[in-house]
Amino acid sequence: MGPSGSGKSTLVKLLVGLYRPVAGNIFFNQYLSSEIRYNVLRRQIGFVTQDTQLFAGTIKENLLFVKGDATDEEILDALHKASCDNLLSRSEHGINTVLGENGLKLSGGEKQRISIARALLRHPRLLIFDEATSALDSLTEDEITQTIRELSLSKERITILIAHRLSTIMHADLIYVLERGKVSEVGSHTDLLEQKGLYYAMWRQQVGERK
Numbered sequence: 001m002g003p004s005g006s007g008k009s010t011l012v013k014l015l016v017g018l019y020r021p022v023a024g025n026i027f028f029n030q031y032l033s034s035e036i037r038y039n040v041l042r043r044q045i046g047f048v049t050q051d052t053q054l055f056a057g058t059i060k061e062n063l064l065f066v067k068g069d070a071t072d073e074e075i076l077d078a079l080h081k082a083s084c085d086n087l088l089s090r091s092e093h094g095i096n097t098v099l100g101e102n103g104l105k106l107s108g109g110e111k112q113r114i115s116i117a118r119a120l121l122r123h124p125r126l127l128i129f130d131e132a133t134s135a136l137d138s139l140t141e142d143e144i145t146q147t148i149r150e151l152s153l154s155k156e157r158i159t160i161l162i163a164h165r166l167s168t169i170m171h172a173d174l175i176y177v178l179e180r181g182k183v184s185e186v187g188s189h190t191d192l193l194e195q196k197g198l199y200y201a202m203w204r205q206q207v208g209e210r211k
Helices: 008-015 039-041 060-064 072-081 087-090 110-120 139-153 187-193 197-211
Strands: 044-048 128-132 156-162 175-179 182-187
Touching: 008 128, 008 156, 044 110, 060 072, 060 110, 072 087, 072 110, 087 110, 110 139, 128 139, 139 156, 175 187, 175 197, 182 187, 182 197, 187 197
Parallel strands: 044 128, 128 156
Antiparallel strands: 175 182
């Protein structure tokens, strides 16, 4: 976490290979990123952003986009883990229901859930949420945040959360606080509150806003 412009999204784009570092190195399990083929690497990464990109077609087709050989059982399992059960219950043809203007109309939260399911379908070893809830209304944001929290607490994969609401990340094993492109604080939620630094200040501000 960190203030706007602190480098959060840039760091993630470096991690997934959208940017290449001009100095320093990135390692994956002690392997230098420059020695790994990025297509192979990206197949092990699930990436969910605030900009959900769905295309005209069925729910199934939107998920097969990332894993063309996925079975219906795998698709249904990913949708269940992304808390899409309510969406499926109102889908006349199940995963073969057409989305878009001439099909099932989706809310912002439902689009984001399908985006999460699409990321899970790849069975990623690394799952990244980059401000995944910031474009949603507060009620929907709470619901999606709960889904993300449950996914990260399952410990089935490494999960990286970038969030502007600290309640989204307070359960994390380790929190990195970025400030002006540098890591200024590291620790658990409790550790960082005791340090009384930037994290503490932002937490106090957000708790005050909720009150």
